Amino acid sequence: MESAIDWHATKAMLEWQLEMGVDEAILDQPLDRFAIDAAAREAAQAQRGRTATATAAPTAPHPVEQVDPVAVAQAAARSATDLDALRAALGAYEHCDLRKGARNLVFSDGIAGAPVMIVGEAPGRDEDREGRPFVGRAGQLLDRMLEAIGLSRTESVYITNVLPWRPPQNRDPLPAEIAMMQPFLRRHIALAQPRLLVVTGNHACKALLGRTGITRLRGQWTEAEGLPAIPMLHPAYLLRNPGAKREAWADLLALKARLRNG
Template structure:
């Protein structure tokens, strides 16, 4: 067969739609190639130099890359700052100067404490809400009014009767009053421990899940409330927070029992 005849036959096959050459046996093009893939490797810096590549670029590729140093440990920084505070004013200043808690960037005020620093009872709440953030005081508004009425019923108050001292685990309001994150609680815990040491109360009242998580390492205020325990080296009594009681009035009976237990503890000096 001459070349002209072969070309004519090829054109005829193309006109019929045959655009690929076929073999004697069918080919399954969906099968994986059984041959192992050839390994690919980057040329070594020496080979790059041998082929005329930029020697400085090869040297940079071979040079060990620097590892960035880890940043400061927020918890360790909190321990050092809290330990250095010699009194409550110093602790407040240490919190104001503490740079690692981003909550302070969105809060209006530091909510440090209220009441008498020489009180026998120290109430530890969870975190400020909107009104607390605006006024810079813990437990104000409806929740604060209920708290005051609760403790007034056993002869205690911020300004009248047996004195109270009131603070929060978190001194800045979280965005949208969300629950504090574990890392936020962890970095505030050394400040809370030092706060209790400086006030030296007979009893701490842990109000709510966040307060129990910080002081006891446990949550579940419905199970914990009313049971005497130890937190920050002091006798501790978990209680429902006022916000929960406002939403669940049926729990006020439990809160009254806890208040009576606290009153008995203060009167006798012994945990029931």
């Protein structure tokens, strides 16, 4: 009740002052309104500066882990203790884009532990469809070549490729693709334990010998992965260039002689 009386009394006093002509409140001390306006402007500017800084400040990006596909391949290949484990490691390897467009992983054919291991380049259409290396026209020619010197993939030869997946449109393997597959190929040779290697084509020579120029390299015994190795013309090349079959026959005879002489 007392507060209500005070409110009405105060209102009446203000109304009386207005009637007397009072139009501005006078404080005990002078009020510098210019200073108030300047302080308000400074506060507004400071607030805008803080807002702009917060907006412009970049958010620290999360560090992206850089993966080395070759290092991953080396670790995966090294962990494989047998050929089945190596095949599984290749199947689980996710850093080679060739796998996305291939139907099958083409791992090997023939007899593991055979004295001769043939290393080709990459699967073609027929190999991709069947999941085995050298099964198309080039593979049929290879079988006849081996038979001519008493060898066969069912008894005395083991076969693989540098790449286990078919490149699009049968294009040449890229250097990065070969580099990723090299650790698996080296481990493959170590686990298969052949007596000697037949390296067919330029890309296989690049992967195992670090050199290209198959027409110059062919027929010359060298060493790869600690084993005797002979570069030979790829059967697909012989299909395109039948005149080169004479050189291929000479290389086959050299292979036969090396096997006979130990």
